Amino acid sequence: MEDIDFSPVQHKTWAELYRRQLPKIRKHACAEYVEGFDLLQLPADEIPNLDLLNSRITPATEWTIVRTDTRYTDSDEWYRYFDRKEFLITNYMRSWEELDWTPEPDMFHDIFGHLPFFMLPEYAELQEMFAPAYLASETQEEKENIKRLAWYSTEFGMKREDGELKVFGTGLMSGGDEFTRAAEGKMSYHDFSIENVVGHDKVMYEQHNDLYVIESVDALKAELARYFDPILERAGR
Numbered sequence: 001m002e003d004i005d006f007s008p009v010q011h012k013t014w015a016e017l018y019r020r021q022l023p024k025i026r027k028h029a030c031a032e033y034v035e036g037f038d039l040l041q042l043p044a045d046e047i048p049n050l051d052l053l054n055s056r057i058t059p060a061t062e063w064t065i066v067r068t069d070t071r072y073t074d075s076d077e078w079y080r081y082f083d084r085k086e087f088l089i090t091n092y093m094r095s096w097e098e099l100d101w102t103p104e105p106d107m108f109h110d111i112f113g114h115l116p117f118f119m120l121p122e123y124a125e126l127q128e129m130f131a132p133a134y135l136a137s138e139t140q141e142e143k144e145n146i147k148r149l150a151w152y153s154t155e156f157g158m159k160r161e162d163g164e165l166k167v168f169g170t171g172l173m174s175g176g177d178e179f180t181r182a183a184e185g186k187m188s189y190h191d192f193s194i195e196n197v198v199g200h201d202k203v204m205y206e207q208h209n210d211l212y213v214i215e216s217v218d219a220l221k222a223e224l225a226r227y228f229d230p231i232l233e234r235a236g237r
């Protein structure tokens with residue numbers, strides 16, 4: 001769809017969320033996010049348009065940002081976009097009343113949470129692992145497991161850096177209260193492993209209590225490959 005104009009209230013919501021999250025990410029976000037954030041240079045006072053985002057992201061990692069007016073894109077369709085290195089961002093913005101937490105991913109989540117990471121080739125490679133495995137899956141159970149592995153790593157994962165817990169997940173980067181609880185050690189933390197995550201139901205409509213911790217982006221890639229490689233091999237890819 002064509003890019004759209006946003007209302008003054010929507011820009012004001014963006015600016016307030018940005019103002020609130022900035023000191024928290026400087027203190028608690030993982031090194032990759034901070035590096036990508038400094039490269040992407042999101043505007044503080046207004047919602048960035050697609051041209052601006054793509055002028056910075058596409059040269060860096062070959063991903064393209066695409067706007068959608070669908071509130072929840074079906075997973076099969078989502079991963080077909082992903083497979084083409086297209087990242088969908090919604091045109092929905094949370095209301096002023098939902099500043100601290102929204103159960104529905106909005107454009108602040110999609111842009112502020114996800115896009116700084118898409119400035120980094122090593123992170124783009126991580127994201128590029130999911131679609132081929134998802135599209136080669138043969139059962140609903142495999143698809144659900146892949147979504148769960150994405151959920152507890154790229155969306156809601158934590159990362160250990162020099163013995164300290166840092167925020168890795170995009171859903172936490174954009175989520176006020178939950179970010180603080182995650183960063184300040186108020187949740188239960190488990191090692192990220194296939195066995196620990198598969199079988200744990202995704203928590204979608206309330207805040208999390210259990211989070212999974214990765215040691216590095218490379219370690220996460222290696223762990224995901226343990227689940228994805230047999231699926232790809234079976235499909236002859």
Ligand SMILES: [Fe+2]
Binds near residue numbers: 110170
């Ligand atoms: Fe997300």
